[in-house]
Amino acid sequence: MRIDPKFSKLSLTLLIGFVLWELGSLIANVRNFPHSWVVFGDLTKLIVTTTFWKSLFITLGLSGAGFIIGALFACVIGIFVALKKTGDLATSGVINFVRSIPSVVFLPLLIASIGSTARTALILTSFVITFKLVTYVVRGIGETDPILIESARVMGLRGFSKIIYLYLPSTTSIVGTGLRLSATQAFGTVVAAGIVAGTPGLGSALLLAESSANYPRVFSYVFVMGVIGSLIYSLFNRTENRLIHWRVSV
Amino acid sequence: MKTYVRNFLWRLWVPIILIAFWQIILRNSTNPYFPAPSQILADTKYVITADWVKTSLRSSAITFLAGYLIGSISGILIGAFIGANQILREIFTPITNFIRSIPSVAKVPVIMAMLGIGQATRIATVAIAVLFPMLMTTIRGIATTDMNVLEMAKLLRFGQIRTLFLVRLPAATGEILTGLQAAVQIGILVMVISEMLGSGIGLGAFIIHSQSTFMIADMWVGIFILGIIGLILNELFLYTERRVAPWYFSSKGLR
Numbered sequence: 001m002r003i004d005p006k007f008s009k010l011s012l013t014l015l016i017g018f019v020l021w022e023l024g025s026l027i028a029n030v031r032n033f034p035h036s037w038v039v040f041g042d043l044t045k046l047i048v049t050t051t052f053w054k055s056l057f058i059t060l061g062l063s064g065a066g067f068i069i070g071a072l073f074a075c076v077i078g079i080f081v082a083l084k085k086t087g088d089l090a091t092s093g094v095i096n097f098v099r100s101i102p103s104v105v106f107l108p109l110l111i112a113s114i115g116s117t118a119r120t121a122l123i124l125t126s127f128v129i130t131f132k133l134v135t136y137v138v139r140g141i142g143e144t145d146p147i148l149i150e151s152a153r154v155m156g157l158r159g160f161s162k163i164i165y166l167y168l169p170s171t172t173s174i175v176g177t178g179l180r181l182s183a184t185q186a187f188g189t190v191v192a193a194g195i196v197a198g199t200p201g202l203g204s205a206l207l208l209a210e211s212s213a214n215y216p217r218v219f220s221y222v223f224v225m226g227v228i229g230s231l232i233y234s235l236f237n238r239t240e241n242r243l244i245h246w247r248v249s250v
Numbered sequence: 251m252k253t254y255v256r257n258f259l260w261r262l263w264v265p266i267i268l269i270a271f272w273q274i275i276l277r278n279s280t281n282p283y284f285p286a287p288s289q290i291l292a293d294t295k296y297v298i299t300a301d302w303v304k305t306s307l308r309s310s311a312i313t314f315l316a317g318y319l320i321g322s323i324s325g326i327l328i329g330a331f332i333g334a335n336q337i338l339r340e341i342f343t344p345i346t347n348f349i350r351s352i353p354s355v356a357k358v359p360v361i362m363a364m365l366g367i368g369q370a371t372r373i374a375t376v377a378i379a380v381l382f383p384m385l386m387t388t389i390r391g392i393a394t395t396d397m398n399v400l401e402m403a404k405l406l407r408f409g410q411i412r413t414l415f416l417v418r419l420p421a422a423t424g425e426i427l428t429g430l431q432a433a434v435q436i437g438i439l440v441m442v443i444s445e446m447l448g449s450g451i452g453l454g455a456f457i458i459h460s461q462s463t464f465m466i467a468d469m470w471v472g473i474f475i476l477g478i479i480g481l482i483l484n485e486l487f488l489y490t491e492r493r494v495a496p497w498y499f500s501s502k503g504l505r
Contacts, residue, residue, distance in 0.1 A: 103439070218363065
């Protein structure tokens with residue numbers, strides 16, 4: 001009987017993952033780093049509760065909304081900045097400065113002025129995504145082929161149609177990379193807001209489990225987050241490769 | 251170098267206008283959370299004392315630098331080892347991808363539960379947060395070495411290890427530098443979170459503490475210092491990157 005190499009690779013991956021996990025619980029305290037079977041046992045109990053699905057949907061909803069709002073802002077700001085000559089150079093300092101401030105330091109401010117609500121997570125996520133994506137939009141527009149710009153000018157494209165027919169197609173590959181990276185970051189930011197500020201969702205559920213020293217539950221949530229993060233990443237990767245099939249993904 | 255300085259100065263006018271705007275709008279602000287820049291500036295000299303530099307800033311610097319060095323060096327070495335072998339690559343990529351997909355913030359409480367709260371834990375959290383993105387980029391950089399170059403190394407009868415260190419790793423410099431630069435941001439983020447969550451010292455703890463004691467101007471000082479540190483590190487990377495691997499960044503059209 002021939003064994004499918006794909007299958008054997010997958011089983012090797014799972015085996016090594018299992019060994020690494022068990023090594024972790026061997027090195028650390030078993031109470032704080034439970035065995036994989038304990039965690040998966042807890043996971044089966046977790047995924048039948050309604051609170052789990054509720055916090056999952058809240059987190060995904062907030063990530064999606066923050067992602068879309070941030071992307072819209074980034075496009076508007078990015079197009080404005082990039083189309084003004086030298087505007088890019090002048091504003092990139094500000095954008096880089098804001099980008100290099102770790103987003104979570106704004107959480108104390110947001111908690112104090114708004115409270116630990118879903119709105120806090122939404123505002124933070126939109127903010128992070130705006131500043132992350134704007135550089136990709138600016139770079140994408142800045143690297144548009146000059147010949148294309150010339151021909152667009154010759155054909156009389158201007159204003160909105162110039163953005164739609166010239167910049168939108170020519171920036172897709174760079175902005176696509178930015179979108180893919182931002183999507184996972186949107187999810188990460190919502191989780192961060194939950195863990196640091198206790199905004200509703202998976203993050204605060206993890207924090208709750210941790211503060212009650214329920215470590216199998218903590219690991220279950222971490223596992224779920226890993227699955228969702230991978231799913232978001234591969235979803236965007238696949239869509240990107242299908243839409244922009246003419247280039248190799250960076 | 252001259253154009254660099256000129257560009258740098260040219261970048262300054264927008265921040266100056268923004269800060270002036272902020273000052274004009276909020277000069278008589280009664281909103282406790284958004285003080286005027288002049289208030290923050292006046293507060294800066296009370297915050298930045300020798301004592302503060304010795305405790306908060308020093309602790310943060312140690313956390314970040316040690317974690318970043320450990321994480322990136324081990325990431326590059328393990329990544330090079332895994333990336334050079336196709337079977338290892340196919341087996342380990344799903345695992346590294348999965349762990350990387352866990353938001354780095356969620357790893358912090360887990361590591362704290364395992365190692366407790368302390369300087370070593372904070373270093374470990376930063377190291378782990380930096381490790382996985384570095385693994386990913388190194389594996390990808392090593393895996394995509396030009397076939398012709400590899401053939402050449404074979405012709406020259408280079409051994410496995412020599413090929414790895416003399417051919418594959420240098421060829422992946424660009425990817426590795428990009429990864430190192432992205433890892434700076436992740437490292438600072440995780441440093442701050444580990445300081446915020448563990449009742450510790452450092453800039454993150456300083457910001458949380460200032461907020462909870464209603465020293466809002468202090469908190470803004472902390473935020474600005476983090477921004478400035480991040481900006482300086484970023485500029486340093488841009489500068490070295492163009493010096494170390496100019497071919498990569500011009501061929502990709504990056505920046």
